Amino acid sequence: xxxxxxxxxxxxxxxxxxxxxxxxxxxxxxxxxxxxxxxxxxxxxxxxxxxxxxxxxxxxxxxxxxxxxxxxxxxxxxxxxxxxxxxxxxxxxxxxxxxxxxxxxxxxxxxxxxxxxxxxxxxxxxxxxxxxxxxxxxxxxxxxxxxxxxxxxxxxxxxxxxxxxxxxxxxxxxxxxxxxxxxxxxxxxxxxxxxxxxxxxxxxxxxxxxxxxxxxxxxxxxxxxxxxxxxxxxxxxxxxxxxxxxxxxxxxxxxxxxxxxxxxxxxxxxxxxxxxxxxxxxxxxxxxxxxxxxxxxxxxxxxxxxxxxxxxxxxxxxxxxxxxxxxxxxxxxxxxxxxxxxxxxxxxxxxxxxxxxxxxxxxxxxxxxxxxxxxxxxxxxxxxxxxxxxxxxxxxxxxxxxxxxxxxxxxxxxxxxxxxxxxxxxxxxxxxxxxxxxxxxxx
Numbered sequence: 001x002x003x004x005x006x007x008x009x010x011x012x013x014x015x016x017x018x019x020x021x022x023x024x025x026x027x028x029x030x031x032x033x034x035x036x037x038x039x040x041x042x043x044x045x046x047x048x049x050x051x052x053x054x055x056x057x058x059x060x061x062x063x064x065x066x067x068x069x070x071x072x073x074x075x076x077x078x079x080x081x082x083x084x085x086x087x088x089x090x091x092x093x094x095x096x097x098x099x100x101x102x103x104x105x106x107x108x109x110x111x112x113x114x115x116x117x118x119x120x121x122x123x124x125x126x127x128x129x130x131x132x133x134x135x136x137x138x139x140x141x142x143x144x145x146x147x148x149x150x151x152x153x154x155x156x157x158x159x160x161x162x163x164x165x166x167x168x169x170x171x172x173x174x175x176x177x178x179x180x181x182x183x184x185x186x187x188x189x190x191x192x193x194x195x196x197x198x199x200x201x202x203x204x205x206x207x208x209x210x211x212x213x214x215x216x217x218x219x220x221x222x223x224x225x226x227x228x229x230x231x232x233x234x235x236x237x238x239x240x241x242x243x244x245x246x247x248x249x250x251x252x253x254x255x256x257x258x259x260x261x262x263x264x265x266x267x268x269x270x271x272x273x274x275x276x277x278x279x280x281x282x283x284x285x286x287x288x289x290x291x292x293x294x295x296x297x298x299x300x301x302x303x304x305x306x307x308x309x310x311x312x313x314x315x316x317x318x319x320x321x322x323x324x325x326x327x328x329x330x331x332x333x334x335x336x337x338x339x340x341x342x343x344x345x346x347x348x349x350x351x352x353x354x355x356x357x358x359x360x361x362x363x364x365x366x367x368x369x370x371x372x373x374x375x376x377x378x379x380x381x382x383x384x385x386x387x388x389x390x391x392x393x394x395x396x397x398x399x400x401x402x403x404x405x406x407x408x409x410x411x412x413x414x415x416x417x418x419x420x421x422x423x424x425x426x427x428x429x430x431x432x433x434x435x436x437x438x439x440x441x442x443x
Contacts, residue, residue, distance in 0.1 A: 100128065100129045103127050103128070110125075110151065110153060114231055120144065122141050122142070122151065123144050124141055136152050137153060139153070143236070148239035149236050149237060150236070150240065152237070154234070166196060167193070195281075195404070202233055202235040205235060206230035208301040208302075211276045211278065212276055212301060221295055222264065222268050222298060225238040225240050242292075246265065246289075246290070246415065250418045255420075258419045258420055261290065261419065262370070263421070266416065270431075273311045273312045273432075277310035279404065279408055280304055284411070308401065315334065317433040317437075320429070320433070321438065324363050328350055328352070331352065338402075341396060358413070359409070362425040362426070363425060368422065368426075370417045374417065
């Protein structure tokens with residue numbers, strides 16, 4: 001593809017066709033079942049063809065469409081196996097790849113950001129991309145001082161495509177929803193819309209990555225590349241030589257690799273706020289690289305939550321500790337104080353604890369084995385109208401300051417479940433989550 005399709009009508013039409021395609025295949029499948037075809041075989045075929053259309057379309061459109069697909073991909077472990085299995089290959093492909101744009105356009109964007117003499121500083125630039133994602137792609141290059149660098153360049157028209165796609169997906173939320181049982185599409189897209197402008201600004205991303213690189217400069221387990229140069233649509237960082245990504249470990253890693261990189265992934269996710277005042281909020285596996293020396297490399301700082309308390313909210317750790325301790329009354333008081341339960345809303349404290357158990361259960365043992373089966377059980381339990389905990393979904397309120405924290409935490413648990421990793425989750429929270437290791441008192 002030369003670049004992002006720029007005509008809004010064309011992109012809108014392709015996105016609108018997604019639920020229509022699903023409905024058409026479902027109707028055709030019903031006809032085949034009436035004709036005697038086995039129901040399981042028909043449904044598997046419908047899901048496979050739907051997955052191919054959905055994620056091929058999202059990947060080709062890039063922009064907000066692909067970003068939406070990547071956000072869904074980290075929650076793949078929550079889907080029922082009969083739905084997830086045919087989607088998995090397309091989801092993984094979306095996590096780690098996308099169609100490239102021509103080199104001439106890449107050079108044009110770089111010149112616009114770094115000036116007409118850019119080639120004197122960037123003395124070599126690979127003609128083809130080494131990676132491509134939702135709003136930009138990465139080329140390998142060499143800086144004038146001899147350092148190998150990664151040059152991330154934003155697709156022309158990415159801003160228009162990102163905002164247009166997300167608005168269209170928000171309108172299609174109800175009709176796309178049946179493709180992803182148990183995942184509420186509308187708030188996911190709305191939260192992505194709120195962050196879209198920040199993710200388009202590579203100068204903001206450069207500032208965030210610089211902060212992270214300085215904070216983790218001496219870390220024995222985590223590597224964050226330093227920023228070399230930047231503009232609004234171009235970001236040059238030190239090159240990270242990696243063997244694979246977490247997506248590859250998820251696909252065919254040994255149990256030892258799954259446990260090690262699951263542990264490092266969780267430690268990075270939870271240590272970041274204390275070290276930087278920010279939360280790395282894009283946990284999809286393509287951003288996490290396996291290095292030859294065993295460290296975990298972390299890329300892409302476009303989506304970060306700048307936390308007002310310069311770290312995790314202390315109340316969050318206290319609330320999880322209260323729930324783990326079984327103190328339902330104090331938990332309700334704390335949730336009301338933080339705005340999770342509004343003044344006039346009446347709740348059953350025991351059902352609240354049941355609803356929050358996916359956040360708490362991994363903290364109840366010294367180590368916890370995250371699995372796809374466990375993740376599916378949690379999602380099905382709290383999204384099944386027949387289950388008592390389901391009623392909490394409409395009674396609990398998510399304050400704006402917790403929106404990105406909530407999505408990132410769920411995404412992180414999703415990745416750990418895809419890894420099927422065993423990790424000392426309780427010890428990680430005790431070390432990095434304020435309030436969690438404190439006595440069980442309400443915030």
